[in-house]
Amino acid sequence: MKTSALRRIALATGCAALTAGVLPATAHADGTTVERKLLPVLVEFTDSSFQSPEDVKAGTPDSYFGSGKDSLASFFSEVSRGRYALVPAVDEQYVGPVELPMTAAGCDHNKINNLTQEALADQGLVRGEDYESLSITFPAQKTGCDWAGLGKVPGPYTWINLYGTGSGLGVLAHEFGHNLGLGHQERSMCADGDLVDCEANGTSAKSVMGGGGTAAGFSAPEMIRAGWLSGSEAVEVTASGTYTLRSLHGTGDGTRALDIPMGDDRLVVEYRHAAGSFDEKIEGVHAYRVPGGNYGSSSLIDLTEANRTAGNDAPADADAVVSLTDKANEVSVAVVSSGDGQARINVNLDGEDLSAAEETAGETAGETAGETDEETAAAPAPEHTGTDTDAGDGLGAGTQAQSGDKKPVTAAEADEDLAATGGDSSTLPLAAGGAALVVAGAAGMVVLRRRKRA
Numbered sequence: 382m383k384t385s386a387l388r389r390i391a392l393a394t395g396c397a398a399l400t401a402g403v404l405p406a407t408a409h410a411d412g413t414t415v416e417r418k419l420l421p422v423l424v425e426f427t428d429s430s431f432q433s434p435e436d437v438k439a440g441t442p443d444s445y446f447g448s449g450k451d452s453l454a455s456f457f458s459e460v461s462r463g464r465y466a467l468v469p470a471v472d473e474q475y476v477g478p479v480e481l482p483m484t485a486a487g488c489d490h491n492k493i494n495n496l497t498q499e500a501l502a503d504q505g506l507v508r509g510e511d512y513e514s515l516s517i518t519f520p521a522q523k524t525g526c527d528w529a530g531l532g533k534v535p536g537p538y539t540w541i542n543l544y545g546t547g548s549g550l551g552v553l554a555h556e557f558g559h560n561l562g563l564g565h566q567e568r569s570m571c572a573d574g575d576l577v578d579c580e581a582n583g584t585s586a587k588s589v590m591g592g593g594g595t596a597a598g599f600s601a602p603e604m605i606r607a608g609w610l611s612g613s614e615a616v617e618v619t620a621s622g623t624y625t626l627r628s629l630h631g632t633g634d635g636t637r638a639l640d641i642p643m644g645d646d647r648l649v650v651e652y653r654h655a656a657g658s659f660d661e662k663i664e665g666v667h668a669y670r671v672p673g674g675n676y677g678s679s680s681l682i683d684l685t686e687a688n689r690t691a692g693n694d695a696p697a698d699a700d701a702v703v704s705l706t707d708k709a710n711e712v713s714v715a716v717v718s719s720g721d722g723q724a725r726i727n728v729n730l731d732g733e734d735l736s737a738a739e740e741t742a743g744e745t746a747g748e749t750a751g752e753t754d755e756e757t758a759a760a761p762a763p764e765h766t767g768t769d770t771d772a773g774d775g776l777g778a779g780t781q782a783q784s785g786d787k788k789p790v791t792a793a794e795a796d797e798d799l800a801a802t803g804g805d806s807s808t809l810p811l812a813a814g815g816a817a818l819v820v821a822g823a824a825g826m827v828v829l830r831r832r833k834r835a
């Protein structure tokens with residue numbers, strides 16, 4: 382089934398997601414590098430141009446491909462540990478500015494995309510041959526777009542509604558996360574440590590897709606979805622036992638995630654610890670529900686009252702898991718030890734409640750996971766189906782931040798953004814692979830995020 386819908390979704394990064402098509406199933410990577418030829422294009426309208434075009438042009442190569450840590454390519458190279466490479470499609474590293482034969486008003490992202498591709502074709506640049514990913518930046522002043530960035534989920538297109546001279550990494554990384562098939566990552570607060578009683582509440586703060594900024598990178602289920610964890614790194618748990626995890630974003634070999642069956646869903650457990658550019662402020666074992674095996678639509682399971690966000694000063698491990706139980710599916714997890722870059726975790730699949738974190742007998746070796754699905758990182762381009770119903774939400778001119786990571790948006794600010802969305806979520810796009818969860822997530826954020834705020 383092909384359905385696409387543009388949704389009103391606000392996050393700290395202030396972006397919108399455009400969902401479309403069928404998401405492929407997850408993949409466990411085989412360690413090879415997926416290379417994508419990325420073409421940033423600067424476009425202008427007949428009635429609106431960049432205010433500082435020379436600055437925009439000068440900054441674009443660095444924003445996308447610069448050798449510094451704050452470029453998009455550097456971010457993805459580090460977070461994927463070399464498995465995802467965004468490379469310039471042209472020697473100049475960008476094209477433009479190109480004036481499109483249209484006025485700015487109306488925020489018609491489809492028309493902008495179509496006319497941009499026509500203009501590129503006139504220059505001999507064809508999508509699928511000369512470039513695989515298209516990132517269109519245009520001056521925001523007259524568009525009326527109420528988002529700073531927009532990304533196809535999954536897909537090859539991102540749109541940047543630019544007010545200043547360059548988009549921050551927070552926006553770019555988030556939109557390209559959408560392109561990889563990732564939705565927004567919610568937080569699910571579960572009372573009493575049992576997963577039968579949970580409520581959507583805010584965002585995970587463990588991912589650039591969940592209000593965590595680029596310093597969070599991506600979470601384990603998202604890394605699985607992107608194909609960046611091999612079978613030995615994301616172990617599919619089929620037997621009770623004690624497992625050792627190394628930090629998700631750390632270097633070296635070892636298991637980085639446990640992928641546990643939980644009824645129709647999966648339970649993914651990770652250990653986070655400062656490593657490289659990531660997780661300076663994230664520590665401890667965290668768990669995610671993966672609905673129906675859709676790894677791009679995971680939500681953080683939070684059993685605490687800490688209400689930890691990327692913007693508050695709760696301790697780095699305030700929302701870390703100690704133990705959790707899903708009685709309905711007879712799954713129980715307990716942390717034996719956690720710290721200094723390693724965690725030991727008991728998993729029981731037989732209905733035994735592991736509320737006490739005692740080591741079980743024996744060490745269980747991980748099994749090799751399934752097939753690599755190269756579609757994951759190189760998802761085919763879903764076409765717009767004409768059913769987009771609304772503009773995205775996220776940022777007006779006043780709150781257009783360079784990124785969510787440099788200036789963490791406080792809960793209050795995020796609520797202001799979300800309040801403007803009006804909770805539009807009555808119609809879910811029924812993508813088979815879980816794009817609907819993007820929208821479900823938005824409803825949860827709008828309706829429930831004020832709960833339990835300290």
Ligand SMILES: [Zn+2]
Pocket residue numbers: 390392396397398555559565
């Ligand atoms: Zn988004």
